[in-house]
Amino acid sequence: MAKRIDVKDLNIYYGDFLAVAEVGMAVEPRSVTAFIGPSGCGKSTFLRTLNRMHEVIPGARVEGTVAMDGVDLYGDGVDPVAVRRNVGMVFQRPNPFPTMSIAENVLAGVRLNNRKISKGDANDLVESALQGANLWKEVKDRLARPGSSLSGGQQQRLCIARAIAVKPQVLLMDEPCSALDPISTLAIEDLIAELKNDYTIVIVTHNMQQAARVSDRTAFFNIAGTGMPGRLIEVGPTGTMFSAPTQRATEDYISGRFG
Structure with missing residues (x-):
């Protein structure tokens, strides 16, 4: 399932403003890649280009190449909706749909993609996605309750279950623990370690210790x-990045001298 992403000569614009310049890097499959850096340096902007979420902002555009297993995600004829189905995203703050039940939240992406699914298959998918997000045992007896009734950490795992229910190949996570307490953060970090066995994961974090972990x-x-x-x-x-970075700016940031 997991895919490799290769980025080459990527420039990201908001109108005429160049927000992120000349990015070139590879994201390896079945691994976790962390983006770190000071606020405003383009981490989240770059993250959103990996599933074409950047271009939903009026005037936003990119130059360069973002290729998944050799296919340019910005190539002619590539459907951005299909890209976002294959490259899921989990946002900074948990955002379950408040009027939907826990089970309906898990199925929301599947139904948004107009996939017809039987009741039995839907039940199986809810269970497998919640198990994949390490949430099934905690909610299996209250699937009809609102997703918003869960704790913050549980809501974030529900959002991860919603993301993996559509069977993506890549998961993007934009500071997924920044609104959570330490115990919930540990649960998400443990989950990320398990998910990388099946997915390519990219995470933006301001927490140096989290990136290292x-x-x-x-x-x-x-x-x-x-x-x-x-x-x-x-x-x-x-x-290597945390023990022997090659750039002085990296060492200064990681050591806390700025940022």
């Missing part, structure tokens, strides 16, 4: 100043 590779982004584009400074194995 959960990721196999780390990419450091930085920005030279207000009005300047964000840039990828360095990417490599997480252990």
Whole structure:
């Protein structure tokens, strides 16, 4: 299921403003890649280009190539809806649909894609997705209750279940633990470690310890100043990035001298 993503010469614009410049990197399959860097350096903007969420903003566009297993996601004739089905996303704050039950939340993406599914298959999919998100045992007896009735950490795992229910190949996570308490954060981190066996995972985080704990590779982004584009400074194995980065700016950020 998991796919490799190759990014080459990517420039990301909002209208005429160059927000992120000249990104080139590979995201390896069945691994966790963490994006770190100071606020405003383009981490989340770049993350959203990986499933074409960036272009839902009026005037937003990209130049360059984002290829998944050799297929350019921005190529002529490529359906952005199909891209987002294959590259799922989990946002910073848990966002279950408040009027839907827990089970309906899991099935929301499947039904949005107009997939006809029998009641039995729907029940099986709800169970498998919730098990995949390590939530089944906690909610199996209250599937008809609103998704919003769950705790914050449970809601975030529900959103992960919703994302994997459509069977994507890549999961993007934009600071998925920033609104959660330490215990819920640990549950999400443990889940990420399990999910990478089946998915390619990319996570944006401001938590250095989290990046060190959960990721196999780390990419450091930085920005030279207000009005300047964000840039990828360095990417490599997480252990190397945190112990022996090649760039002084990376070392300064990781050590807390700025950012």
